[in-house]
Amino acid sequence: MKDEILKSFVNDFADQNAINELDESKVFERFANYCVISKQYPREFNYECLSVGGGADTALDGVAIIVNGNIVEEHEEVAFFLKNNGSLSVSFSFIQSKLSPKFNGAQILNFLAGIKNFFSDVSAIPESDDIKALREIKDAIYKNSINLEKAPSLDLFFVSTGSWEEPEHINGLVKSELKILTERGLFSKIDFQCVDAERLKEIYRETRNKIVKEIEFPSLVSLPEISGVRQSFVGNLSSKEYLKLITDSDGKLQKNLFYDNVRDYQGNTSVNREIDRTLKSGGGQAAIAIFNNGITVIAKKVERISSKIKLTDYQIVNGCQTSHVLFENRQILQDGSHIVLKIIETTDPDIAVSVIKATNRQTEVKVEAFESLSPSHKDLEEYYKAQAANRKFPIYYERRSKQYDGIPGVKNCQVISLSAQIKAYVSACLAQPQSTHRYFGEILDSNRGKMFLETDRHEKYYLASAILNRIEMLSKRGFIDRKMKQFKYHLVYLLYMYYVQVFAKHGKPVFDEIYRAIDLEPDFKGVVSAAITSVEQSLKRLKITKPDATRSKVVTDLLSKELSLQVQNQKK
Template sequence: MAANDVILLADMLNRTRIEADGLNPAEQEAYFLAHHYLKPYAPTHDDILSGIVDGANDGGIDGAYMLVNGMCVRDDAPLVKMGRGPKLEFIVFQTKNTAGFSEGAVEHMITNIPDLFDLDRDEAQLAKRFNSKVIEVTRRFIRAVRDLDMPNIAIKAIFASLKAEALPHPNVARKGDGLVEAIRRSFGTSEPCVEFLDAAAVSKYARFRSRVSKEVRLAENPISTNTSGGYIGVVSLPEYHRFISDDSGRLDALMFEANVRDYESESDVNSSIRATLAERGAGIDFWWLNNGVTVVADKVQLSGKILSLVSPQIVNGLQTSHEIYRRGASAELDERRSILVKVVEADQEVTKDRIIKATNSQTTLGTSALRATDSVQRKIEEYLQTVGLYYERRKNFYRNQQVHLSQLVSIDQLGQAVMATLVQAPHVARAAPSKVFDDDIYPLVFAEGHPLAMYSQAVTIQRVCEQFLRTEPATRGEVDNFSFHLATLATVAMTRKRQPSANDLSKLNRTPSNELLRTLLGVVRTAYSEVVNSKNYVLFDEVAKDSMSTARVLDGGQRYLLSTSRQ
């Protein structure tokens, strides 16, 4: 019965409300839908939270997400070397805890989408109608449309009514057709799609469980040793393409640790792989000219020529895998040609780390995934657990265990907190958290010599600042744009040092009070005003991402130290 779907969905939503009690009810509903709808892309909880734009002047959009080649992009770091024709997706959600669908909601989006997607848009005018989050995420999409080389664009609008017992009235559905046309007018070559989800449809997404086991058929019996769970074999290219694809034909994001920038289509290595895949009739098998791939799984079982793998992850061969997937998606792969596959059973994280590091010593998996194997990362993970925090150096490792959101600390979150409090680069933390993996920033954030207590203090200060800003009416919708600079100042104020060291930060035994934060917020506002007057910015996100703002905030911090006494 449809009524039962509504009741069961409410039960599932209530469990999410408990896990995400730091969000307001509307944000919890947006988080719930995005979390389950986007499962095939394996987003992190950071990815999902970053796309929640619900609030005043949201333009009828509760969540908005940009994906490139199936991976969520949520910062302004350049998208380079993506190659020709990458997949660029933009998905917007409207989530209502109501019993039906309204024509007005769709009409609202028909009006707003063309203005937001206008390549010549005037953001000063848009700021009168939309909040900064909506403007920022659509700006990022427009920039990607322009910067990527002939992207294949797909735009989806999802309308979910969590108490609806049936799909929309035909009049509402016709409005959906009008929205498809509005999207097509904005981007004529795009693939527009509008979906209406009632309680039963949302429940179906919520019940979906990503496969934790996969099978791969070998071309011949594999080679193995006396050590159980280790095999070397060859797999036909079409079979390997099937193995790394999910049920819908997408590249299976759950099998890869890397982020979108780790795969560089236009590198010499990938050009060579592409050329080798394209060869036909040369009498040379693919695996003769390629190092192959390494797959690590929690459990490996051989039956004939079929390997059954539990939670498989490709830890070496990222570039090769992407190129085989791209080739298989656009052209036929030669059944007679094969790839060398090494499969290792390793259910211990330390063992996996050793395998990842060893197999990538010459051919890199990708900076983000490889950094997670550093010894300092394991030490941080172990230490943070002693203070009740779960450090996700591995994508979604603890989130998949239903750990409360407030206890999760992603590698990006920790990097942002340390960049704000210790490195004093809040503009980088705001604009490009993925830069934490860059060679010039990573050693500053994750130095072996840093006291481990520094990391918990940095996260705590950052989160206290965020919580304070959420309680202030004037900053409730601008938390991301003030929190990092406020955390920088709070660290200066509490340590009484213009440039506190990691040791200074680790010794803090208190959190900033609301009274202190309210004073420091005034310092940040003054600094921002100076930057706005200098550069004529319209939106706070532009101000927060500018290095001039950091300089002005630090100047304000110095004046604060000189004008106040140690408390």
């Protein structure tokens, strides 16, 4: 890689995610996937799950299928979102990345051929297990096409370390290929982008740096003093000026500003249609400030400079719906269009939680939306922090998305999200690894009353997550085969049960001893290898295919029996 700055960014990414040992091209693929999807998807996501390289990948290196605002990894999740929301909103993102310093027309055509093959009814070429699983998701979506709000969007990204200068011959080839895709009638829109070194650097800077914006806000008024709040303001802000807060350098909606907004964008709801009609009514735009509940922003730093205000590290915690509709109507906004904006400066997470709860009660929210705001999760977070100093491989529980971004000493690979915590605990402690293919909100709802209870021991959650984290690290480094990746929660289950039985006194696990044991790299790898062998042998005995096996309780039961025998033999 000739671009030294880009190389340093890629190295930083590799260090943050503990993948330094991977081949340079593999690291770059993951870096490209992370950068591209970070612009498409505002929440935390497992970039490793986007990777589909490694042969029989039909010229695809990364794929993200986003359904109703969530990256989907299993086809069953489509049915869940349809049941819960009544309709589907879908976008497909495909990425091909090359270390080559030039954009190659033949490689781009090969990438587009892979896209056309993926959206064909039957593949004309061999496909990897990853691609087959993605095809199942795609088929589940189009089988429910009557429930689509509109046809899915298709975003294509060809990434290179060179400089994109839009050569006419490549643009002509792309235009011709996209016309063929468009004529299939499968998509509401198709967008193709060549992402070069400068664009990659710009995106990565945005993901790593704090958001700082300055806007004209002459009408703001200070609110009374509030405990835990440094200062707060409310005022009538121009809608055009507000757009500056929520758009990025490309003029696109900066979706990561809404990660604390628990409701997400709900699409074509009656409330959003009403806002849209008001904006399109011309002279009625001035009524937005009266009829709308307003928008709430929480910032870690607020500076008032004459008629301007400067916000640092801020989030839109209420007003996601209004913000999206304003953005969609940005071309027709008039000078008389205003919204009521409330700004709160605080670094107190409890204040932020209270504001989020208070300002998001107007409409129904998802079952998991407020889960991590409860006291039990705060206690878990503190327990993780307390353990960090004593662990060779520390982990940190992230109650609020991206709360550890920019925190010295905490790497991305050490952070456990709410989704990962739920799936790790359900796999290990509730013995349900076969259920983890479902959306984590559905898993949480079906196990309500069995987890995140005040009487629960924090050690169980921590151990389950620590094992999951170590398994994922080994998977990234190639120690665990890609085909075994889909059984990672079965491995979590096996390792958890092994350690709590082997390191037990008077029938109770000694967690301090277990923590030290899983930090011993060679020993841990040996236990993982034994667990992998158990999974492979169980599949052979049951004569069951791998996709079915991951969802089968019969496999879990057999693994449990074999584990008990192994532990008994070891104790003898």
